[in-house]
Amino acid sequence: MTRQTGRTGRTGDDEISRLARGTLLPAFAGAVPPRWLLDELERGLAGVTLFAINGNVPDTEALAALTAGLRKVAAPLVAIDEEGGDVTRLGGHLTGSPYPGNAALGAVDDPALTRRVYRSLGAELAEVGVNLNFAPSVDVNTAADNPVIGTRSFGADAALVARHAAAAVTGTQEAGVAACAKHFPGHGATVEDSHLGVPVVDADLELLDRREFRPFRAAIEAGTRSVMTGHLDLPAITAGVPATLSHAAISGLLRERLGYDGVIVTDALDMDGASGAIGIPEAGVRALLAGADLLCLGAREHEASVRATVAAVEEAVRAGRLPAERLADAAERTGQRQDWPTGPGAAAADREAGLEAARRALRLTGVLPRWSSGTGPLVVELESTGNIAVGPTPWGLSPWAPDAVRAAGTDGDVESVLDRAGGRGLVIVLRDAHRHAVQRSAATALLAARPDAVLVEMGLPVWSPEGAVHLATYGAAHANAQAAAERLGLA
Template identity: 80%
Template sequence: MTTDDIATTAEIARLARGTLLPSFPGATAPHWVLDELEAGLGGVTLFALTGNVPSPEALAALTAQMRKAGDPFITIDEEGGDVTRLGGHATGSPYPGNAALGAVDDPELTRRIYRSLGAELAEVGVNFNFAPSVDVNTADDNPVIGTRSFGSDPALVARHAAAAVTGTQEAGVAACAKHFPGHGATVDDSHLGIPLVDADLDLLDRRELVPFRAAIAAGTRAVMTGHLNLPAITHGAPATLSQEAITGLLRERLGYQGVIVTDALDMQGASGAIGIPEASVRALIAGADLLCLGPREHAETVEATLAAIDEAVRAGRLPLARLADAAERTRLLREWLAGHSPAVVDRPAGLEAARRAVRVTGALPGWTAAPLVVETESTGNIAVGPTPWGLRPWAPDAVQADGADGTAKRVLDRAKGRGLVIVLRDAHRHAGQRALTTALLTARPDTVVVEMGLPVWRPRSAVYMATYGAAAANAQAAAELLGLC
């Protein structure tokens, strides 16, 4: 091997390593992560389910440990609301999510919420947040966006996208508008397959792209791609692996010049048929700058992906200049991060927003004793994970119930002599919730219905409360109105 060959090998390895955002288990960085950071690894992605975030104090120690080894992007999914990692995965977030902020429709309050979220992240050493979600949620049965969206109106989503980006970056944390070109019109989850977005360029311009334009105008430092099939644009490939979507649509048509990061490449929508190393190569060819590998992708995946990138460069599939371009964009982002100071945490903003978001139809009863609270079963989605929700912190004798035969009778027997509250979450997506609610209202028309997901399905006659989210802040706002606290 000649000196030039050695130099080229080292250069490819350095540039390729700088694009990777792997993960690892536990609250201490393993030796391989520290070694890779010393060699120029782009950064890491932290996940609550892998034990990276047992407490804010532990997370601060972890990020400090990694910064001694390199200058990494330390990334996380902290949207507030239902998708929370920073402590909220154990207790529920103190900040309501985007649906509640969209219901309030006060962009300055959204800016304040995201500035406080950013301040909390900066305090523990996280400098890159995979938020906000700026998807326009036009499909009621969307299994993965829902309350993560500000709403179904592109103009409303756009003004809050800009406010969220501004607030996050005022705290010295890079914002990341996602999931380009828009995950809101799908009824499939890209964790499990490639969702179809049946929209031509004209419809995208009028709907999905409106909030991305606003986020770009607000100066978002990053945009995340979604694993979405837009036949008119990507011709069957997921957008993450499509040059037409990333370079043609995002770079050229929208004029975006910042960092582009992929959604997790372990998701079936990206790598299910080809594997993560090949998906990584295709994403880089398409124009991505950073590759989020996924929560279970550790040293072995990094090694395999580096080898695949090296092979692609040597085969002429992936120009070395494309890697150099990615490195320059990430260098500029690090330069931006170094020039910003953190903001002040403002947790009262969370409860204020949650209270303002609640909508009540009908007159709430004036109970003389605490009502029986019934919490229905609701399957979350993969992005949300097993985050606690509901009114149990304010109703210790709350009962869990599904729509199985006999459930309504058991609930009614237990509720004799007291008020009755049934708590739903996206009832439009759960037949059991609807059946149980209908049965309870038939026997007890005074039942109060609380919807903590999207208020799409509403019983015809009931006192009805919509919180537009299931975060701890949303739950407290509901509990206050119900007289539980």
């Protein structure tokens, strides 16, 4: 590969431009590849990231046609955020995922089942032409009030997360899809959302080695094809700089300390934690300088962002700020994707694995009441907003309870629910109640009037009133909801 600087003439300029494009994963709108995107692929664009909110995934047939259209002009990376559970894009954004998320898999703690679930999920991705999945999340969720990880993590124990990280990577890649362990150096010990700022992980190197890095080492040993960086500040190491833009974090920790030689991809650069103060093009240059290979630009970043980022990288090379060798190294590493074991047919979808995992993850405290013959319980779902990563994915038990009530949890809501539940059983559905005071207050008031009510927690089961009958699902995916509905006798 020619590694010339931009000052060596027109050929050098063209080569730098192509290398710069070889590091970019932009987004686009719609279910048909736009002309600008096809042109950019011909000019060397590394690939794309698919987003349900952009209309890229209306259904699996359309998605397969979309990815086939991309491959008529190039051999791009086609990436997606499909974690299963609460973060789902492949149809699950419309109905909820048929696969439970990591918290449920960690609760079951059967690595063979985790491998089976991820193999099935990977098979579904491969069938529609996706060859890079931004999963699994291998963050150790030690902060119960974490606003962005939560049920996306296998748990709070590093050893447990490590064994499931390895199983998830193995299952995904057995299906012919490249896995991506995220969010290095670990987003589990934070109470801030990197979409909105730069969270701080206040840990020294010894603690990071023992806790945050353990699952990443397991994923690397399992052969993960990529690792995603997080926009996190490690004061003892990065000194106020988010890890995505830190040479000490990417080159020092991930490359040298952990010995990782695969593709390093950034979390979305449109997040405030990366570009809020400097803009996406400059964040892209700094990420490449730090040692990243692929720049995920974000859902809103289309043609204009590609052009602006390419221009910023070209200028950084011309100015001598970004060595051409570093850019060539990044593009060459991502260019080796043709060697990745991708393509449909390596495994078959096995959705029963998802339902099995969801059923085995259920945890019941107390004894479920017997509902009156012929009259099921009234189900009330207390409103809970998902974080930006989750998005507006449907959740709850309403598919099995046609007259279910969705309530904000105000005093008026409590009285209305009690009136409607007269003579019937009552099921109160929560989601991360430990993080939502209104949910806790409403549930407490309902239980005071109806101590026979059942609480169903569809987030992390951190909060539960003493003496209450409590069913924990460890997630709000369709599979989790179905398993809960079965246990409650609704399905």
